[in-house]
Amino acid sequence: MDLLHSGLAALQQRLSFVATDPIDWKSFVQFSSWIVTLFESYLLVRQYPLYSKTSPPKVLEKYFDEEVFRKSQNYGKDKAKFSLVTGLLKQILDSTLIYCGFYAWAWDSAGEIIGYFGYGSEYEITQSLAFSAILFVASSIPSIPISAYATFVLEEKHGFNKTTPSLFVSDLLKGWILAFVIGGPFLSAFLYVFKWAGDRFVPWLMAFLLLFQITMVIIYPTLIQPLFNKLSPLPDGELRTRTEALASKLKFPLKHLYEIDGSKRSSHSNAYFFGLPWSKHIVIFDTLIKESKPAEVEAVLAHELGHWYHLHPTKLLCISQVHIFTILALFPAFLHAPQFLRSFDFSDKVAAHPPTIVAFLLFQMILTPLEAFVGIGLNFISRRFEWEADRFACELQDRLKDVEMKDMGDRLGRALIALHVKNLSTVWVDWLYSAYHHSHPTLVERLKAMEGFRARKDVHIKKEL
Secondary structure (H helix, E strand, C coil): CHHHHHHHHHHHHHCCHHHHCCCCHHHHHHHHHHHHHHHHHHHHHHHHHHHHCCCCCHHHCCCCCHHHHHHHHHHHHHHHHHHHHHHHHHHHHHHHHHHCCHHHHHHHHHHHHHHHCCCCCCCHHHHHHHHHHHHHHHHHHHHHHHHHHHHHHHHHHCCCECCCHHHHHHHHHHHHHHHHHHHHHHHHHHHHHHHHHHHHHHHHHHHHHHHHHHHHHHHHHHHHHHHHCCEEECCCCHHHHHHHHHHHHHCCCEEEEEEECHHHCECCCCEEEEEECCEEEEEEEHHHHHHCCHHHHHHHHHHHHHHHHCCHHHHHHHHHHHHHHHHHHHCHHHHCCHHHHHCCCCCHHHHHCCCHHHHHHHHHHHCHHHHHHHHHHHHHHHHHHHHHHHHHHHCHHHHHCCHHHCCHHHHHHHHHHHHHHHHCCCCCCCHHHHHHHCCCCCHHHHHHHHHHHHHHHHHHHHHHC
């Protein structure tokens, strides 16, 4: 532990310029955030012409009829225009708030609010909660009409929306309540660990965040998910039999098998698993069950179990811990830099003893361009995991010595195509746009990879003969 703290101290020494050099951090944030936004807009401009193509890639021509492909292209075009406009609007709003010194005003206002109840500036955690509440309300106001438009105009236009106005409002209120019920105690504990651990907060805070993640894995399916969706045991039948048999053969620790009423809000389809290492739950959307054959749903689940078999969730958790460690290791240099806060219009009194929540928020803004590159790297890793899970499904016959699994790759391919057709997913994708935005390979890439798996397998069999 001493070696860790010595290394962190050496890093802070190298970052001492943050507290001493006259850097205009406010301008840096404005410039870098606009660079990221304009780059994302450029990617949309690159992608947009592909929505004008009149036919799908050759490998998909027999699966997309002319009408479905036209609808898919129009849906992609409308989503791209929506993303372009909302992305620019959000950036304009964010830049305006920074320019006007909104965050300094919000901190002072939070102090006035807690002062009304008899609390002074020495109650930093209390003031931080009030500060966060102000930011939450300020960010929610513009997001409501954007979310409503996406749901009741964009998704409605293309036949996906199943959300009623009352359900929309109900979800909104539930989300706000959860944000305060969970977010408030979490933030209080987060800041308390900072204060309690002092300059040695990094390992303690990482342990706290890991514990919080594990806790959320436990309480989400039992306490949070039921507030928004109904999870019902999957009825007896061919799909349940196939799923339980597959889990048993792979020694997957299946505890519950659920059907979720995803159609309550949207006609999009999906399936996933979650849980602790010794107790897993599989959830299948009712839309997927309705639109696909049991054998194809089984193939989708085989892909999902491939993630479990290859420990992809655990690997991503480890990667996220490295990411969090890097952020926390860099943060102290900004926490102990009064001029950093003065750059964002905070008073000398506040900047002299920077509030942790304020410094951390502004530090996150500084990291905006770096996080864009981190996102590309994480997408690259995620796509590798998706290919690995596809290969796992294609090779189940050899892995389980079960002849009934010999066509699993074909079934998975048909299921993926069906999901893309039903969801009107984009099939023409610019490579740079995909690298930046997509955590999954494109449908064409996945189908070609699965064909390659089968071809190599056939070559191997021939060599053995």
